Amino acid sequence: DVKVTQSSRYLVKRTGEKVFLECVQDMDHENMFWYRQDPGLGLRLIYFSYDVKMKEKGDIPEGYSVSREKKERFSLILESASTNQTSMYLCASRVTSLYEQYFGPGTRLTVT
Amino acid sequence: AQSVTQLDSQVPVFEEAPVELRCNYSSSVSVYLFWYVQYPNQGLQLLLKYLSGSTLVESINGFEAEFNKSQTSFHLRKPSVHISDTAEYFCAVKRKGGNEKLTFGTGTRLTIIP
Numbered sequence: 001d002v003k004v005t006q007s008s009r010y011l012v013k014r015t016g017e018k019v020f021l022e023c024v025q026d027m028d029h030e031n032m033f034w035y036r037q038d039p040g041l042g043l044r045l046i047y048f049s050y051d052v053k054m055k056e057k058g059d060i061p062e063g064y065s066v067s068r069e070k071k072e073r074f075s076l077i078l079e080s081a082s083t084n085q086t087s088m089y090l091c092a093s094r095v096t097s098l099y100e101q102y103f104g105p106g107t108r109l110t111v112t
Numbered sequence: 113a114q115s116v117t118q119l120d121s122q123v124p125v126f127e128e129a130p131v132e133l134r135c136n137y138s139s140s141v142s143v144y145l146f147w148y149v150q151y152p153n154q155g156l157q158l159l160l161k162y163l164s165g166s167t168l169v170e171s172i173n174g175f176e177a178e179f180n181k182s183q184t185s186f187h188l189r190k191p192s193v194h195i196s197d198t199a200e201y202f203c204a205v206k207r208k209g210g211n212e213k214l215t216f217g218t219g220t221r222l223t224i225i226p
Contacts, residue, residue: 004155033213040121042202042218043156058213090155099144099163099206101214103155 003027004104006091012110019078021107023091030096032074034058034066037088037106049074050096081111114139114205116217124223125193133188133220135177135203145186146204146214147177156202162186173197198224 007022023032030051035043035058045058047066055066063085067075074093078085088108092101115138125131137143144163148156160171167179177188186203203217 035216040218042118043216045213048213092156099146099161100158101156103148103157105153105155 004091004093004102006089006104006107008107009105010108010110012112013078013081014112015082017078017081017111019081019109019111021076021078021089021091021109023074023076023093023104024072025074025093025102026072027093027095027102028071029093029102030071031094032068033092033094033101034064034074034076035090035092036060037090043090046076081109083111085109086111114143114207114215116203116205116215118203118217118220120220121218122221122223124225126225127195128192130191131189131193131197131222133201133203133222135186135188135217137184137186137203137205139184139205139207142208144206144208145177145179146206147171147175147186147188148202148204148216150200150202150219152199159188159201193222193224195224195226197222 004025033048034046049055049068065077090106091104094101117136146161147159149159150156160169162179170176175190200219200221202219204214
């Protein structure tokens with residue numbers, strides 16, 4: 001079974017802190033994605049990566065950056081957390097030639 | 113660019129009753145279509161997908177969806193729901209070809225009433 005794990009299920013941070021959200025997949029997938037999920041807005045793509053050291057902006061990249069130094073790990077970075085970044089963050093991975101995205105369980109981030 | 117509309121944000125249904133969750137999409141090119149399900153406190157899981165061929169696709173737990181090109185729809189149906197179907201359901205679209213990203217709808221929360 002494909003496994004996508006996220007470093008924390010729940011996280012509470014203060015405004016202005018630098019926040020790292022980690023995602024690891026164990027199936028050698030080329031593509032990885034970071035989404036945020038908000039009620040009434042569905043899933044919105046923040047960043048994605050086609051391969052190691054490659055990244056592309058999604059629909060809402062402002063206030064976020066990413067890092068992909070190894071194929072299995074994709075990190076989302078909030079350089080200076082703000083209260084409007086309180087949300088559920090979902091990571092996903094996918095084999096390039098297939099279409100199914102496998103999702104992690106999510107990290108619920110609260111910024112106070 | 114593609115877009116997905118799920119008009120119903122919440123759908124309450126009595127147990128063992130039928131249900132239809134609506135999904136309409138907009139795209140100027142051919143697309144693949146997906147339904148994902150999110151059970152409480154979990155990530156999303158693929159429920160079913162339409163890539164090509166038969167326009168009626170089925171999942172292992174009794175859901176089905178029909179691709180209707182003329183109406184640009186991909187509605188999800190189940191003839192008899194169970195308590196365990198309580199979840200949020202997301203429709204998604206992807207342009208055919210390449211490494212295009214998925215575009216998700218805003219989701220429909222299905223609540224089963226005992």
